[in-house]
Amino acid sequence: MNDPQEPAWWENSQGHRVPVDRVKPEDKMKDELARRLMAGAEGVQEVIRQFKKTAFEETLAAQQLIFDQYGAKVGGAGGNISFRSYDGSIEVRVAVNKTTGFGPELGAAKALIDECIESWSEGSNDNVRALINHAFQVEKGNIDTARVLGLRQLDMKDEDGNPDARWKRAMDAIGNAVIVKGSATYVRFYKREPGTDKLIGVPLDIAKL
Known part of the structure; x- marks a missing residue:
């Protein structure tokens, strides 16, 4: 029995309408897999986006707190700053990379x-x-x-x-x-490699996991 919720046709990669009963089972399987994994990827992307936003907000707030102690003002995104755990095993770095050119x-x-x-x-x-x-x-x-x-x-x-x-x-x-064309701010995370004093990056790129 046909699924009443299933459309009568699917659009292929060339933009053509193909009757659903002409779509091969393996093509349906690949379509379902691609869409399901994409939904998961978009969910993870949103989690990382929100985490990045939170990380920037909290590091800026911490920087402001430190500046307030000395009566100084936090300027624009002009410098780099890092935060370490008390035992030195964890470090969060906020880095500003400027793109420069010449006039x-x-x-x-x-x-x-x-x-x-x-x-x-x-x-x-x-x-x-x-x-x-x-x-x-x-x-x-x-x-x-x-x-x-x-x-x-x-x-x-x-x-x-x-x-x-x-x-x-x-x-x-x-x-x-020298002309500063633009700048980008990054937040990176590091932890101490067990048995050493070396800090290694915590990758958030899926290709590096």
Whole structure:
């Protein structure tokens, strides 16, 4: 006997209506399995979403409480913070990852850096030249943000051993070129590995469980 609740037809992946009695039993089984597991996945997703919301709210409240003790104000999501259990076996980390890029000032920085390279004598600062070439692979359409910012740590000098003024202007231009495109806040959980002092991450990604 046909189930009165069952539709008279099913829609296939091409959008065609197929009479239900033409749908193969194995296709019905696969459909039921996929829908049932998806319902479970969506339920787990909602649990994780609510847990994430709770984790952010509670860590922010704890941070506010600590700041209140010192009469300070909690600003925006600009820094990282961690909370550890008293015995140090558990740690909750709230991390802010910023996505950065560069504005047109970077072109001025590259021009000044090129002037510095041209003024350096042959064979000098070869390591720095390599760093610069890796940072600015413009011909390949690549600019390595971390390497470009890392150039600012270098204290370059001119042929007389004095701080290179052009290099300093180039580094200032790099600093002015930095644009924060956006940021994302993450909460991560760690626990001590038994028998060691090492903290290992608690994965919430189903693929890592």
